[in-house]
Amino acid sequence: MRLRFLPFLLILLTFAGFTRGEQADEGLLAQLSARSQTIQSLQGHFEQQKTIAVLPVPISSTGRFSFDQGKEVVWETLVPVQSRLKLTPGGIDFADANGERKPPAQAQQAGADIVARIFMGVISGELDSLQDYFTLSASGTADDWHIQLVPRSANLSAYITRIELDGGEFTEHLNIIEANGDKTYIVFTTDKVMRKPAAQATP
Amino acid sequence: MKIHTAPTIKAHGTRNRTYALLWLLAVCACALFCARQIIIAQPFHSNLLELLPRDERNPALHELSVLLASRFQDKLLVLVRSDERAQGLAQAQDLQARLLASARLSPLSAGAGLQQELQELYRPFSQQLLSAESRQWLQNHSPAELAEQSYRELFNPVAAPRPYSFGEDPFNLGGRWLASLVPAIKMQEYQGFPLVEVKREGRLQSWLLVTAKLNASPFEVAVQEDVTGAIRSFHSAWPEAQLLTSGMVFHAAAGTEQAIREIRTVGLGSTLAIIALVLLVFRRGTPLLAVMLTMTIAYLLALTVSLLVFGRIHIITLAFGSTLLGVAGDYVLHFLIGSQREGSGSAARHHLRYAMAIGALTGMGAYLLQFITPFPGLRQMAIFCSAGIFGAWMTVLALAPYYKVGPATQRMPLLAAAVFYRLGKRCYQPFWQRSRQVGIVLCATGVVALLGISHGGVNDAVVNLNTSPKALLENEQEVQQLLQQPSVSQFFYVEADSPGQLLDRTQALGEQLAALQLPGLQWQSLQHYVPAAAQQLADRQLVIEKLYGEQGALKLLCHTLGTQCPQPPVPMKLLTPDDVAASSLAGLLPPMQQQGSSWRTLVTLSGDVQGADLAALAQLVEGVKLVNQTEDLSSLLGRYRASVSEILLATLVLLMVGLGLRYRHHSWRMLTPLVLAMTIALGCAAMDGITLFHVMALLLVIGIGLDTAVFYTEGGFSAESWLASSLACGTSIIAFGLLSLSAVPVLHQFGLIILIGIMGCWLLTPLFFRPDPELQDATADRT
Numbered sequence: 013m014r015l016r017f018l019p020f021l022l023i024l025l026t027f028a029g030f031t032r033g034e035q036a037d038e039g040l041l042a043q044l045s046a047r048s049q050t051i052q053s054l055q056g057h058f059e060q061q062k063t064i065a066v067l068p069v070p071i072s073s074t075g076r077f078s079f080d081q082g083k084e085v086v087w088e089t090l091v092p093v094q095s096r097l098k099l100t101p102g103g104i105d106f107a108d109a110n111g112e113r114k115p116p117a118q119a120q121q122a123g124a125d126i127v128a129r130i131f132m133g134v135i136s137g138e139l140d141s142l143q144d145y146f147t148l149s150a151s152g153t154a155d156d157w158h159i160q161l162v163p164r165s166a167n168l169s170a171y172i173t174r175i176e177l178d179g180g181e182f183t184e185h186l187n188i189i190e191a192n193g194d195k196t197y198i199v200f201t202t203d204k205v206m207r208k209p210a211a212q213a214t215p
Numbered sequence: 216m217k218i219h220t221a222p223t224i225k226a227h228g229t230r231n232r233t234y235a236l237l238w239l240l241a242v243c244a245c246a247l248f249c250a251r252q253i254i255i256a257q258p259f260h261s262n263l264l265e266l267l268p269r270d271e272r273n274p275a276l277h278e279l280s281v282l283l284a285s286r287f288q289d290k291l292l293v294l295v296r297s298d299e300r301a302q303g304l305a306q307a308q309d310l311q312a313r314l315l316a317s318a319r320l321s322p323l324s325a326g327a328g329l330q331q332e333l334q335e336l337y338r339p340f341s342q343q344l345l346s347a348e349s350r351q352w353l354q355n356h357s358p359a360e361l362a363e364q365s366y367r368e369l370f371n372p373v374a375a376p377r378p379y380s381f382g383e384d385p386f387n388l389g390g391r392w393l394a395s396l397v398p399a400i401k402m403q404e405y406q407g408f409p410l411v412e413v414k415r416e417g418r419l420q421s422w423l424l425v426t427a428k429l430n431a432s433p434f435e436v437a438v439q440e441d442v443t444g445a446i447r448s449f450h451s452a453w454p455e456a457q458l459l460t461s462g463m464v465f466h467a468a469a470g471t472e473q474a475i476r477e478i479r480t481v482g483l484g485s486t487l488a489i490i491a492l493v494l495l496v497f498r499r500g501t502p503l504l505a506v507m508l509t510m511t512i513a514y515l516l517a518l519t520v521s522l523l524v525f526g527r528i529h530i531i532t533l534a535f536g537s538t539l540l541g542v543a544g545d546y547v548l549h550f551l552i553g554s555q556r557e558g559s560g561s562a563a564r565h566h567l568r569y570a571m572a573i574g575a576l577t578g579m580g581a582y583l584l585q586f587i588t589p590f591p592g593l594r595q596m597a598i599f600c601s602a603g604i605f606g607a608w609m610t611v612l613a614l615a616p617y618y619k620v621g622p623a624t625q626r627m628p629l630l631a632a633a634v635f636y637r638l639g640k641r642c643y644q645p646f647w648q649r650s651r652q653v654g655i656v657l658c659a660t661g662v663v664a665l666l667g668i669s670h671g672g673v674n675d676a677v678v679n680l681n682t683s684p685k686a687l688l689e690n691e692q693e694v695q696q697l698l699q700q701p702s703v704s705q706f707f708y709v710e711a712d713s714p715g716q717l718l719d720r721t722q723a724l725g726e727q728l729a730a731l732q733l734p735g736l737q738w739q740s741l742q743h744y745v746p747a748a749a750q751q752l753a754d755r756q757l758v759i760e761k762l763y764g765e766q767g768a769l770k771l772l773c774h775t776l777g778t779q780c781p782q783p784p785v786p787m788k789l790l791t792p793d794d795v796a797a798s799s800l801a802g803l804l805p806p807m808q809q810q811g812s813s814w815r816t817l818v819t820l821s822g823d824v825q826g827a828d829l830a831a832l833a834q835l836v837e838g839v840k841l842v843n844q845t846e847d848l849s850s851l852l853g854r855y856r857a858s859v860s861e862i863l864l865a866t867l868v869l870l871m872v873g874l875g876l877r878y879r880h881h882s883w884r885m886l887t888p889l890v891l892a893m894t895i896a897l898g899c900a901a902m903d904g905i906t907l908f909h910v911m912a913l914l915l916v917i918g919i920g921l922d923t924a925v926f927y928t929e930g931g932f933s934a935e936s937w938l939a940s941s942l943a944c945g946t947s948i949i950a951f952g953l954l955s956l957s958a959v960p961v962l963h964q965f966g967l968i969i970l971i972g973i974m975g976c977w978l979l980t981p982l983f984f985r986p987d988p989e990l991q992d993a994t995a996d997r998t
Binding site for chain 1: 331776
């Protein structure tokens with residue numbers, strides 16, 4: 013399984029912008045999914061903390077992100093290293109600090125297809141794409157929700173134990189627990205949101 | 216006829232009783248033995264692999280290729296067309312539920328836990344196994360660059376997943392190694408089902424893969440019934456669903472169904488036809504009883520001997536063996552007509568003793584010649600049928616004295632004979648009168664048949680050995696192609712004196728294959744999973760030097776991270792083929808085998824092998840041979856076709872000499888129709904080329920057809936000879952005619968040649984035996 017964490021990060025981001033609702037689990041998921049479609053574009057910044065099992069202190073990074081529904085997602089790390097990653101329906105575009113473009117190692121074969129597919133599915137607000145790989149369970153309310161993703165296949169769970177995310181109006185926290193003991197914790201801050209016109213939002 | 220004196224008759228009577236009793240005892244023992252075996256050992260099977268011919272020149276290769284082919288024995292794969300994703304998913308879920316409802320099937324776990332198993336297997340060796348990509352990365356960069364790039368990777372969300380912790384494997388060499396093992400096929404996942412997408416004819420096709428593991432052998436009928444039942448009920452629930460199936464169980468199920476159908480048609484058909492014939496001719500119960508008894512004993516003995524020799528019997532053998540009923544029927548009919556003529560069973564036995572012995576021995580000989588071939592199926596058929604003929608012969612000999620012909624019934628079959636004789640004579644009369652023209656026509660027919668034979672040429676295609684329906688084979692091929700399964704028909708065979716040398720040679724072969732630079736070509740070699748020892752040592756050295764030395768990348772990386780890093784454990788020993796062979800992954804990797812000091816493995820191929828001269832490539836590396844099973848099998852068929860043809864010619868020459876000595880001037884009359892019938896049969900049946908099985912069937916035509924001529928040698932065309940030969944040929948024609956309807960190529964080819972050959976013998980032989988005028992009058996008087 014050549015799955016990367018990136019698609020999941022990106023997918024999860026699109027849950028930002030859920031509006032109000034009281035139902036739990038299946039109902040809640042459907043509600044959150046439908047509402048994610050009302051967002052046209054979103055910008056914000058992130059703080060990432062990666063805890064590596066044997067290292068005494070976690071390693072931190074910060075940067076910014078944005079997505080434009082149906083078009084692209086950009087993930088830009090600013091500190092302590094600089095890199096920019098752009099995902100479009102056509103594929104992955106990775107550039108390092110010097111602006112030098114290169115295909116991300118190993119992501120170009122089977123992985124890239126999956127990334128693009130899941131990404132586009134999520135942009136259009138279809139939870140099905142995530143369910144291809146994970147079993148989703150939701151709890152809480154639309155104002156204060158928590159979603160947990162558990163890999164469906166043993167091959168994926170050889171790498172990822174589970175993914176958790178929670179938020180209110182937008183996604184606030186993301187926690188990836190890897191099978192090797194590493195953990196990645198990301199805090200999102202949403203800066204700017206543009207919603208679709210009401211007529212388009214409820215097709 | 217010999218006149219017996221009273222004491223000799225009495226002595227004969229005692230001896231006859233002893234023989235009959237002994238024989239009946241033997242038959243009872245056979246029946247008990249068969250019943251016991253059938254109930255306890257369940258000896259009937261449909262294992263197609265056991266029908267594969269053995270290549271005597273390289274038994275090790277045979278074992279490895281059977282092992283490779285058996286890989287798909289214990290699982291089944293079904294692809295469900297799912298261009299419409301939601302419906303495809305519903306169908307896949309439904310199909311899986313139906314399959315797993317059977318206690319004989321369970322979820323296939325091999326693929327599921329694979330990642331974890333691979334991770335565990337390679338964990339101790341992760342610092343000396345480098346993918347080609349990582350090796351280049353280490354070689355082309357300085358420790359400072361390696362440290363810098365690895366530091367950046369820690370923040371990169373698209374970094375390769377890490378199977379091992381930072382402490383064990385800070386540079387994720389293990390992750391890269393494992394990623395390099397993943398086959399290139401674009402296998403994705405959709406809600407727990409593997410998803411395959413391919414572009415075909417400009418359209419994107421998607422398929423969901425449903426799998427199951429067989430808890431028992433695919434050749435067990437109960438397993439086959441569960442699988443075919445699940446598929447059938449699925450099809451009726453989803454008539455529009457499109458499925459592609461792969462797995463031995465589907466072929467085995469089709470084989471069983473086919474064989475049972477054939478046994479039913481041939482067995483039941485010939486039994487009914489023989490009963491009808493006997494009733495028509497004799498109009499009494501006793502002859503019918505005699506016929507049924509002989510056929511049953513023949514079949515029983517055939518079964519006993521086969522079980523004793525082989526232990527297990529393939530059901531295709533049973534299907535072919537059903538023709539035995541027809542052949543065994545001959546002997547007893549021959550005897551019955553003789554008894555009618557001679558007035559008693561013992562007189563007939565005495566009179567016919569040589570004719571029956573010649574008939575039985577030539578028949579058995581013709582069948583036993585099949586035993587010299589390397590085809591296990593044919594060997595079984597040979598033993599089965601010759602034992603059956605022996606059984607029929609012995610039954611007639613042992614029980615003959617107890618067949619009584621009452622004076623009242625004595626004339627009845629002769630009445631039938633007379634009616635039939637008049638009919639036959641009326642048909643043949645015009646031909647006898649124009650013997651010159653008939654000769655010309657026969658010569659012309661022979662020439663046309665010869666032209667047909669030379670036009671058809673020879674046919675050694677492996678497809679002749681298939682027992683699976685065409686649609687099923689196409690299905691299988693499509694699945695293989697979609698899933699890029701390694702080919703079982705073409706691969707490299709690598710042999711070496713030690714495991715180390717084996718890996719060196721597979722590595723050398725891998726390098727040659729890589730040098731071809733064919734993007735569509737993939738190969739699976741042991742060396743992919745276990746690099747050669749020299750490679751591991753060199754890689755370990757490179758890793759220590761670039762990453763963990765005093766000035767290595769780890770020190771620099773940890774300096775940047777501002778922390779102390781523990782040094783990962785560097786492996787002390789090498790990963791060997793034994794480590795892999797001992798793990799549960801062995802079944803997924805190319806097979807390897809050790810015998811004495813010799814080590815062998817296969818390098819399998821998948822994808823597009825067109826345009827590569829693989830045979831030439833194999834010659835570049837010592838100990839490597841390209842195996843093309845299809846071609847090898849085909850040339851094997853060709854070799855045996857040639858040698859069986861020689862046997863056939865030698866048999867004809869020997870017959871010519873033997874018959875010449877015994878029958879003198881009659882011998883050409885016996886042989887000409889036989890040879891002509893064989894030529895016509897071959898000309899008709901071998902339109903698509905002569906196969907090995909056609910030639911073997913001709914041997915049987917000699918065995919059965921010669922009897923016909925023997926009937927006419929005394930007294931020419933007469934009421935008795937005409938009836939006897941018609942009955943004898945009739946039973947064979949019915950049995951082999953039904954066999955020629957078979958969808959199994961081997962059975963069809965056998966059936967057709969024997970059908971036409973025997974029919975030819977039956978109809979042509981009377982042309983050469985114009986009735987004796989005196990005998991004709993005698994017959995006319997009697998009627």
